[in-house]
Amino acid sequence: MEKWENNKAWFLILPVFIIVAFSAIIPLMTVVNYSVQDIFGPGQRVFVGTEWFEEVLSDKRLHDALWRQFLFSGLVLLIEIPLGILIALMMPKRGWGVSVCLVTLALPLLIPWNVIGTIWIIFTRPDIGLLGAAINSFGVAFDHTAAPMDAWITLILMEVWHWTPLVTLLAYAGLRAIPEAYYQAAKIDGASAWATFRYIQLPKMRGVLTIAVLLRFMDSFLIYAEPFVLTGGGPGNSTTFLSIYLVKIAVGQFDLGPAAAFSLVYFLVVLLFSWLFYQALQNVGKGREG
Amino acid sequence: MAQIELNEIAHSYIANPKGPADYALKRIHHIWEDGGAYALLGPSGCGKTTLLNIISGLLTPSEGRVLYDGWEVTGLPPEKRNIAQVFQFPVLYDTMTVYDNLAFPLRNRKIAENEVDSRVLEVADILDLTPDLKKKAAGLTADAKQKISLGRGLVRSDVAAILFDEPLTVIDPHLKWHLRRKLKEIHDQLQLTLIYVTHDQVEAMTFADKVMVMFEGEIVQVGTPEELFENPNHTFVGYFIGSPGMNFLPCTLVGNVARVGGTSIILDDEVAALGRKAKGALELGIRPMYLEVHGRAVNGGIPVRIKAVEDQGTFKILTLTLEGQVVRARLPEDKAVPDDMAWVRFPPERTKLFADGRLVKRAG
Numbered sequence: 001m002e003k004w005e006n007n008k009a010w011f012l013i014l015p016v017f018i019i020v021a022f023s024a025i026i027p028l029m030t031v032v033n034y035s036v037q038d039i040f041g042p043g044q045r046v047f048v049g050t051e052w053f054e055e056v057l058s059d060k061r062l063h064d065a066l067w068r069q070f071l072f073s074g075l076v077l078l079i080e081i082p083l084g085i086l087i088a089l090m091m092p093k094r095g096w097g098v099s100v101c102l103v104t105l106a107l108p109l110l111i112p113w114n115v116i117g118t119i120w121i122i123f124t125r126p127d128i129g130l131l132g133a134a135i136n137s138f139g140v141a142f143d144h145t146a147a148p149m150d151a152w153i154t155l156i157l158m159e160v161w162h163w164t165p166l167v168t169l170l171a172y173a174g175l176r177a178i179p180e181a182y183y184q185a186a187k188i189d190g191a192s193a194w195a196t197f198r199y200i201q202l203p204k205m206r207g208v209l210t211i212a213v214l215l216r217f218m219d220s221f222l223i224y225a226e227p228f229v230l231t232g233g234g235p236g237n238s239t240t241f242l243s244i245y246l247v248k249i250a251v252g253q254f255d256l257g258p259a260a261a262f263s264l265v266y267f268l269v270v271l272l273f274s275w276l277f278y279q280a281l282q283n284v285g286k287g288r289e290g
Numbered sequence: 291m292a293q294i295e296l297n298e299i300a301h302s303y304i305a306n307p308k309g310p311a312d313y314a315l316k317r318i319h320h321i322w323e324d325g326g327a328y329a330l331l332g333p334s335g336c337g338k339t340t341l342l343n344i345i346s347g348l349l350t351p352s353e354g355r356v357l358y359d360g361w362e363v364t365g366l367p368p369e370k371r372n373i374a375q376v377f378q379f380p381v382l383y384d385t386m387t388v389y390d391n392l393a394f395p396l397r398n399r400k401i402a403e404n405e406v407d408s409r410v411l412e413v414a415d416i417l418d419l420t421p422d423l424k425k426k427a428a429g430l431t432a433d434a435k436q437k438i439s440l441g442r443g444l445v446r447s448d449v450a451a452i453l454f455d456e457p458l459t460v461i462d463p464h465l466k467w468h469l470r471r472k473l474k475e476i477h478d479q480l481q482l483t484l485i486y487v488t489h490d491q492v493e494a495m496t497f498a499d500k501v502m503v504m505f506e507g508e509i510v511q512v513g514t515p516e517e518l519f520e521n522p523n524h525t526f527v528g529y530f531i532g533s534p535g536m537n538f539l540p541c542t543l544v545g546n547v548a549r550v551g552g553t554s555i556i557l558d559d560e561v562a563a564l565g566r567k568a569k570g571a572l573e574l575g576i577r578p579m580y581l582e583v584h585g586r587a588v589n590g591g592i593p594v595r596i597k598a599v600e601d602q603g604t605f606k607i608l609t610l611t612l613e614g615q616v617v618r619a620r621l622p623e624d625k626a627v628p629d630d631m632a633w634v635r636f637p638p639e640r641t642k643l644f645a646d647g648r649l650v651k652r653a654g
Contacts, residue, residue, distance in 0.1 A: 179379065181377040181378070181379055181381050182381050184343075184348050184368075184375070184377065184381075185375070185377060185381035185439070185442075187347075187348065187367065187368045187369055188346065188348075188368045188369070188373065188374060188375045188395075188443075189369075189394055189395040189398055189442060190369035190395055190398040190399050191369075191394070191398050192398065195394075195398060199383040199385065199386065199394070200383065203383075203384050203385045204384075
């Protein structure tokens, strides 16, 4: 067949290209456009090269927000992944309990994100909130609007409550996909519960856990709505994460150039770390081949 | 190594079984001798795997007792019994090397590392796995994986028996005979009790000294392959063993003559006498290879119409109609096949009589 004739195949995948172009490439190029120009208004634009990037990269407040972001994502992953697996392991395998557990777990995932922030504001209020008032009644001063530590604790608690169910659901799906024969063989081989987990369940869950880690990393690294509602980035700047700081620059100060440069750097950091996690998880347990 | 006894075992997957239909296993009472190679043969869903899981302890039977060398183990979990089981699909610990896979059952039992090492090397040698020991188990072929599953059973010096649950299902045909021969070798070498579940009669016949045929939750016959072929205890055994299976014709008895429709077939005197006393519907049974086919009328020959001839290479299968019923005959390849009509003879010594599905035979 002539190569040219075969090129008709391009028409079949053209719709995908168009959709991807409109959904990702064109908006992204707009950001690139902003990041290298100083735009005052229609027709008034100056090419500034890497100036915005230099400004953003040397911004002390951005550095602080970045480290805060890493700390937050790190804590979230360290708590949510093991906790999610643990809950999945404890869930019933069959019977009516399965649907009860699944529906209960899915509830936090169904609530709009800003509503979640509001729920937790009320829940942790030191005067009337169920949790806040309870803690304060024990004589421990707890107020997420005043103490940075309390704000972090509240945020992490909220994040864990909100997103651990996703990890649990993924892990549960992975566990259910393991054929019964593996458990039977483990029994015959005299494997302990820990050995069964370590050598059967964990390796078999690798695929779903890779997805869970990637999703939780990206989502927590991009978190905006909940801390915006709950703490607004405070007290002080103690919970000002990258996206909150970004919105302050873009919307608060209307510095679109630096904000665009910031967005691109932000995007590349997320991309880089997602790739690193993916590579690490794909290669785990595959080393020592030979 | 040990003798395994199932004492009045019955099992139902339903909590409160009402009738016999609720039982997956109806009543199994049998002793597996130490060092025997047994095959459990039967169609899918006849209770083979249930029986195997009861022996290994993965299932606790609803009724009856399991004994190893006279010791009751009915309530013990598999890890407390000295038993190994190989499953239909190879089970591997993917993240471990072949060596660690083989060492796993020993390490779980806290056996000293130098003994683990010597056992693993010995078993790897038997199974030709020595070159693969350092490789990851995940990347190997299906037959190598199944050998590792088998090796995890062999590696333990304390196993009473190794149970196989259709272990060659996922293996390529040309590797099947190789693995089957390996199993046979291992059995001769180590004198282990092996119980092998299969629905493939060729596999059962070549592997085992004793074949147990299961049908609807019961062991209908235990015997050597020859016994099963020559004297099937039950119409199911006759039908299931042999290719094609035994011919069965409903009949009535008049003296020592069996009447199939308007046709008379002379039976062995003793069989006929027992048959007259037997209760239930009578059926005549004969193996296709024992049915004599003649091209012209012979003494005692019954005229039949030839419907089809299948050439199977070393033999031919004739499909005949006798009194409106289909009968199959098996002829050697060099024997001429009559054109349209043929005359068949039922040799009395080869013609069996079944009452309600059970072989009519002398008691005891």
